Amino acid sequence: MAETRWLDDHEQRAWRAYLRMNTVLGAALARQLQSESMLSMPDFEVLVHLTDADDARIRVSELARVMRWEKSRLSHHLSRMEKRGLVGREECASDGRGAFIVLTDDGRAAIDAAAPSHVDAVRRYFFDAVTSDDVKSLAAIADRVIARVEATDTCPSV
């Protein structure tokens, strides 16, 4: 690794601002969701994907695939959500190894109650603070960075 190219002042400042935005924005959204709906952000994501599924039921592996979560992480998280009554597990008739995750009535109620105020918070904290050109820029930046990371990093197919 010859001659590290350190970050210049502009880069340093941008990088720190980006990291800090992640921190404070994530924390603010998590707090809002938690306090109004008793859901964490991961809970919310799982419920969203479950709502999207036909008949509000989905195989664990399929859920892991669309969420891009490790199966282990998903399994742990589903266990916790099941304990709280947000989702249920059902056996799969056609594959003895498989399991379906189903949205319970409580889970449905939770996501219905949480979604509007969560979107509102995203708008208040993020979209209301930036211009529509900013939104375009950010999408472009994110797309390029994602492509770069996924091209360079291992596991290109996940």
Added chain:
Amino acid sequence: MAETRWLDDHEQRAWRAYLRMNTVLGAALARQLQSESMLSMPDFEVLVHLTDADDARIRVSELARVMRWEKSRLSHHLSRMEKRGLVGREECASDGRGAFIVLTDDGRAAIDAAAPSHVDAVRRYFFDAVTSDDVKSLAAIADRVIARVEATDTCPSV
């Protein structure tokens, strides 16, 4: 909460891209740091701030303040780092409650070894993927979002 203003397609796409960039970029940088230096990102942050401090020693509360970490989080993390020999704890003569955190030789060696390749990874994964205008845009976006969140959210002084 009257009439939720849902995200339109552009916003939806930008928001998802932003979230995904956070995920993959954070994961890639964490993996790189871990595999080359046996340090986590939080480890790295702590060591950076410790290196910045006069005499590589700093009071716990001061460290928490500059890092904007909860004292509890910092205390837990320092315990783990101390167990690995990266930092040490010393009593404070002038305040019986206080404690100094000191950078050990191992800690110094770890950060010295980690920093160049970490910066390199930030460059490869992020700065090489975007233009210098993008960097300006992102800094501006982040500054505005941070200001917005901190103005709206509780705990303005943290």
Added chain:
DNA sequence: CTAACCTTGGTGACGTGTCAACTATTCCGG
């Protein structure tokens, strides 16, 4: 001086995330 209060820092419990190892089932070549 001393009682109320504040500050410093740590602890335990619990939710979350990753890794490696495991069980049970299905698939597939012979």
Added chain:
DNA sequence: CCGGAATAGTTGACACGTCACCAAGGTTAG
């Protein structure tokens, strides 16, 4: 049909973060 490989999903150990609480030392009003 059988035995090994692949797949589905779970589990346990451990790192990380937050919350609520606590212990011990300082600070200050009376």
